[in-house]
Amino acid sequence: MLFGRRKRKPIVIPNKTVKEWKYTTCNYCSTGCAIEIGIDEQGKVVTSRGHAGADVNRGKLCIKGLLETELFESPGRGTEPLIRQRFHEPFEKTDWDTALDTTANKIKEIQAKYGRDSFAVVSTGQLLTEEFYTLGKLTRGCIGTNNYDGNTTLCMASAVSGYKRSFGSDGPPGCYEDFEHTDCLMAFGSNLPEQHPVIYWRLKEAREKRKFPLIVVDPRVTMFAQFADIHLPITPGTDTVLINAMMHVIFDEGLEDRSYIEANTSGIEELEKLAQDYNPKLAQKVCGIDEDTIRQVARLYAKADASMSIWTMGINQSTHGSDGVVNINNLNLVTGNIGKPGGTSLSITGQCNAMGTREWSSCSGLPGYRYLENEKDRKDIADFWGIDPEFFPKKRGLAQTDIFPAIESGEIKGLWLIATNPMTSMPNLPRIRKSFQNLEFLVVQDVYEDVETNQYSHVYFPAAVWAEKEGCHTNTERRVNLTRNVLKPYANSKPDFWIFKEMAKRFENGEKIEFPETPEGAFNEMKQLSVGTGRTLDISGMSYEKIEAARGIQWPYRADSETLKGDPRLYTDGHFQTASGKANLIPVRFVNNNECPDDEYPFWLNSGRVVEHFHTRTRTGKIGNCNKFSPTPYMEMNPDAAEELGVQHQSYVRLTSRRGDAVVMVQLTQRVPRNMVFIPFHYHDCVNRLTLGLLDPYSRQPAFKQCAVRIEHVDQEEAARLNAERRAY
Ligand SMILES: Nc1nc2c(c(=O)[nH]1)N[C@H]1C(S)=C(S)[C@@H](COP(=O)(O)OP(=O)(O)OC[C@H]3O[C@@H](n4cnc5c(=O)[nH]c(N)nc54)[C@H](O)[C@@H]3O)O[C@H]1N2
Ligand SMILES: Nc1nc2c(c(=O)[nH]1)N[C@H]1C(S)=C(S)[C@@H](COP(=O)(O)OP(=O)(O)OC[C@H]3O[C@@H](n4cnc5c(=O)[nH]c(N)nc54)[C@H](O)[C@@H]3O)O[C@H]1N2
Ligand code: SF4
Ligand SMILES: [Mo]
Numbered sequence: 001m002l003f004g005r006r007k008r009k010p011i012v013i014p015n016k017t018v019k020e021w022k023y024t025t026c027n028y029c030s031t032g033c034a035i036e037i038g039i040d041e042q043g044k045v046v047t048s049r050g051h052a053g054a055d056v057n058r059g060k061l062c063i064k065g066l067l068e069t070e071l072f073e074s075p076g077r078g079t080e081p082l083i084r085q086r087f088h089e090p091f092e093k094t095d096w097d098t099a100l101d102t103t104a105n106k107i108k109e110i111q112a113k114y115g116r117d118s119f120a121v122v123s124t125g126q127l128l129t130e131e132f133y134t135l136g137k138l139t140r141g142c143i144g145t146n147n148y149d150g151n152t153t154l155c156m157a158s159a160v161s162g163y164k165r166s167f168g169s170d171g172p173p174g175c176y177e178d179f180e181h182t183d184c185l186m187a188f189g190s191n192l193p194e195q196h197p198v199i200y201w202r203l204k205e206a207r208e209k210r211k212f213p214l215i216v217v218d219p220r221v222t223m224f225a226q227f228a229d230i231h232l233p234i235t236p237g238t239d240t241v242l243i244n245a246m247m248h249v250i251f252d253e254g255l256e257d258r259s260y261i262e263a264n265t266s267g268i269e270e271l272e273k274l275a276q277d278y279n280p281k282l283a284q285k286v287c288g289i290d291e292d293t294i295r296q297v298a299r300l301y302a303k304a305d306a307s308m309s310i311w312t313m314g315i316n317q318s319t320h321g322s323d324g325v326v327n328i329n330n331l332n333l334v335t336g337n338i339g340k341p342g343g344t345s346l347s348i349t350g351q352c353n354a355m356g357t358r359e360w361s362s363c364s365g366l367p368g369y370r371y372l373e374n375e376k377d378r379k380d381i382a383d384f385w386g387i388d389p390e391f392f393p394k395k396r397g398l399a400q401t402d403i404f405p406a407i408e409s410g411e412i413k414g415l416w417l418i419a420t421n422p423m424t425s426m427p428n429l430p431r432i433r434k435s436f437q438n439l440e441f442l443v444v445q446d447v448y449e450d451v452e453t454n455q456y457s458h459v460y461f462p463a464a465v466w467a468e469k470e471g472c473h474t475n476t477e478r479r480v481n482l483t484r485n486v487l488k489p490y491a492n493s494k495p496d497f498w499i500f501k502e503m504a505k506r507f508e509n510g511e512k513i514e515f516p517e518t519p520e521g522a523f524n525e526m527k528q529l530s531v532g533t534g535r536t537l538d539i540s541g542m543s544y545e546k547i548e549a550a551r552g553i554q555w556p557y558r559a560d561s562e563t564l565k566g567d568p569r570l571y572t573d574g575h576f577q578t579a580s581g582k583a584n585l586i587p588v589r590f591v592n593n594n595e596c597p598d599d600e601y602p603f604w605l606n607s608g609r610v611v612e613h614f615h616t617r618t619r620t621g622k623i624g625n626c627n628k629f630s631p632t633p634y635m636e637m638n639p640d641a642a643e644e645l646g647v648q649h650q651s652y653v654r655l656t657s658r659r660g661d662a663v664v665m666v667q668l669t670q671r672v673p674r675n676m677v678f679i680p681f682h683y684h685d686c687v688n689r690l691t692l693g694l695l696d697p698y699s700r701q702p703a704f705k706q707c708a709v710r711i712e713h714v715d716q717e718e719a720a721r722l723n724a725e726r727r728a729y
Helices: 068-073 096-114 129-143 157-167 176-180 197-209 223-227 239-252 258-264 268-276 280-287 291-303 321-334 354-360 375-385 400-408 429-437 452-456 496-504 508-512 519-530 544-550 639-645 716-727
Strands: 020-025 034-039 045-050 119-123 148-150 184-188 214-217 230-232 307-311 344-347 414-418 441-446 459-462 471-474 479-483 603-608 634-637 652-656 661-668 676-680 707-713
Touching: 020 479, 045 068, 096 119, 096 414, 096 441, 096 459, 096 496, 119 129, 119 400, 129 354, 129 471, 129 496, 129 508, 129 519, 148 400, 157 321, 157 344, 176 197, 184 291, 214 223, 214 291, 230 291, 239 268, 239 280, 239 291, 239 321, 258 321, 268 321, 280 291, 307 321, 321 344, 354 471, 375 519, 400 429, 429 452, 441 452, 471 519, 479 544, 496 508, 634 639, 639 661, 639 707, 652 716, 661 716
Parallel strands: 119 148, 119 414, 184 214, 184 307, 214 230, 307 344, 414 441, 441 459, 603 676, 634 661
Antiparallel strands: 020 034, 034 045, 471 479, 603 707, 634 676, 652 661, 652 707
C-alpha cells in the first residue's frame, strides 16, 4: 500500500495561453484600479491581473476586481431588446430599430401631451465618460427634458454641493499620494478597507513607512475603526456637532492658521461666533463623544504639520450631508489644510465613474462643470453643439429623489432608467413601487434583463458591459483612466454609447448636433470643451494613447503639459473658483431632524455595504465566489440587545419601521452598539423597505443611514422559506 503523494496527480495550473493583454479600468468602485485582461488566439478572455505599473493599485485588486471577468457571461444578461404594451404582460423579443423607434415615439407623444419635462431620464455613475457626454447631448440637446438626473444623488450629491459651497466648484482637491505626506488622518463615515480596499492598502502602506495618527468616526466598529488609533463612535447624524466642537477648541486655544485664513478665506467672523456655541461640554451630550476626547482630537488635528480628512456615505447620506461636507472643509480651511501635500478634504467617491458623470453628463448642468444658470455657459455649449441656446432650460430641473414623487403626483409620465436599479436602491421602497405603477411608459437600459426595475418596463434595452466597450473613467483622485474594448458585446446587446447615438437620430435636433461614431471622437469634443481660462477641469492634453501609457492621468492636464503627469492637487495657490477667489467659511448650525429611536421603534437602523457585494447584487450576486460569503439578507445586532429580546444568533427576525417591514437573519456582533442594527443594503426587498430617506435640503440626497425600527422574533421556517425565495438568483 502506498501512502501520500506518489499515487496522486500533482496540481496542475492550466496553461493559459495569453496572446495579448488588454488595458482596462475596474468598473465597480471609484478607486480606479487598472486591470489587464488576457485574451487567447480566439479572442477569448482567459485570465486577468492587476496592472503592476499602474500608480493607483500597483498590481493589487480586491475580490470584486479579481473576479470581474466572470461578468461577461454571467446569468441573466440581456440578449435582445424586449417590448410589451403593459407591464404585467409577458415581454416579446424585438429588433433594435423597433425598440428605438417605439421609445422615441413614446417620448415625443408624452412630451406633446404633457409638456417637455413630463419625460424624465435617470442615469448612473457607472457608464463610461464618453457615454455620459453623449447622453447629455441627447437629453439636454435633443429630447430637451429638464428632469434629468442620476443615482449619484443617492451617493455623491452632498460632496458635490459641499465642494461648490466652500470652494466655488466641484472636484476633490487631494489625492492618494497625500497619505505619504500627512501627519494626521481623520475619516468620517467611511469603511475604507471594505469599500475601497485598494485605497486602504495605499493608506496602510504609508502608515507602515511612517506612523501618523488615524482617527475613524463611525457609529459602528468597522474594520477601519479596528485599525484606527482613535475610534469615535458618534451618535448617528451628528458629525457637524463634533466638528463645531473641534473648531471651538481650536479657536479657544489659538490653534488655527491665521495667515492662511486671512489670505485665502472669507467668513471667519461668523464661523468663530458659531463655534462659541459648541463648547465640548455641551456638544458631548449631542454627538456622544466625551469632552476630553473632542479636545484631544482637535489638538492632534490642528497641531499636526499636515492633516487631512476623508469621508464617504456616513457624511453624504444624511439630512445635513452637504453641511457635513462644508464643515469638514471649514475644519481644513481654518487649519490651513487645503492644497498642500498631506493637507486636504478628500471625498472618497462611490461608483467607478461617479466623477465622470459629475464632469461631463450635463445631469445637473452642462458639460465641463458648466451651469444652466449661466448665460455664457448655455451659449458656449449651444454654439459648440450647433443648436439654439433657448433650447436649454435656465435652471436645473428635479433631482433623482424628487423625480419619483413627481411620478407619484402625475407630473412625470414617462421615465428612462439607465444603469440604475431604484427598485432596490431607493429609500422607502413601498412608495417607489407604487410610483412605477403610475408611469405610462418606462424604458430600462441595463446589462441584466432580470434587474428588478424591469418588472415595470415597457421596453428593455440590453446593454453591453465594461470591457465590451471602450472609454474612460475618472476616479476619486481625478485620475482619468481607460478601458479598451476587449471583446464583442454579449449576444445582441449594444454599448450604451451606440444606444444614445442611435436614439439621437430620431429627434429633430439630432440632425443638427454631430454625434461622433466612436467614443474617442466624443473624448476629443470633451477635450475641446475643457480648455478655458482658469478652469480646473482641463483634460485638453490627454489622449487615449497617453492615458494608457501613463496608466491614468489626473486632471488638470493641459495641452502644454510636458510630462505624463497631471496636477496631483487643486488649490495649491490658495486661489478658489469663487467670485472673490477666496474659499467660503460657512457656519453650520445643527438641527436634529432625524427620525430617532423612541419607545415604539427603539433601534437605530444603519445600512451600508460589505466587501464582497456591489450595490443591488445584479453583478456580484451572479458571481459564485462573491455571493457565497453572504447570500442571505442579514443584520448585525449587539448580543446584549439580542438577549433582552430573546433573539438567537442566526435566527430570523422581523424588523418594522413606519414604512414597512423586512425579514433578516441575525448575526450577533459587538460591532454595533446596543441601540443600533446594521443591514447591508445589497438585497432586494430588504433594508430599503424600512428606510425613510429624509432629504438634504441642498443636495437632495437621502439619509439612508438614520431611521428607527423595532425588532421581533418570527416563525423560523416561514422566514427561512421567504428568504430562500428571495435569494434564488
Ligand atoms: N464592496 C463594495 N465597495 C463599494 C460599494 C459596494 O457596494 N460594495 N459601493 C461603492 C459606492 S457607490 C459607495 S457610495 C461607497 C460607500 O462607501 P462607504 O461610505 O465607506 O460605505 P457604507 O458602508 O455605505 O458606509 C460607511 C459607514 O458609514 C457609517 N455611518 C452611518 N451613519 C453615520 C454617521 O452618522 N456618521 C458617521 N461618521 N458615520 C456613519 C456606517 O456605520 C458605515 O460603516 O463604496 C463604494 N465601494
Ligand atoms: N439603504 C441604503 N440604500 C442605498 C445606499 C446605502 O448605503 N443604504 N447607498 C446608495 C448609493 S451610495 C448608491 S451609489 C446607490 C446604488 O444604486 P443603483 O445604482 O440603483 O444600484 P446598482 O446595483 O449599482 O445598479 C446599477 C445597474 O446598472 C447595471 N449596469 C452595470 N454596468 C452597466 C453598463 O455599462 N450599462 C448599463 N446600461 N447598465 C449597467 C447593473 O446591472 C445594475 O442593474 O444605492 C443607494 N442606496
Ligand atoms: S478596489 Fe475598487 S477599483 Fe479596485 S479592484 Fe476593488 S472594486 Fe475594483
Ligand atoms: Mo454610491
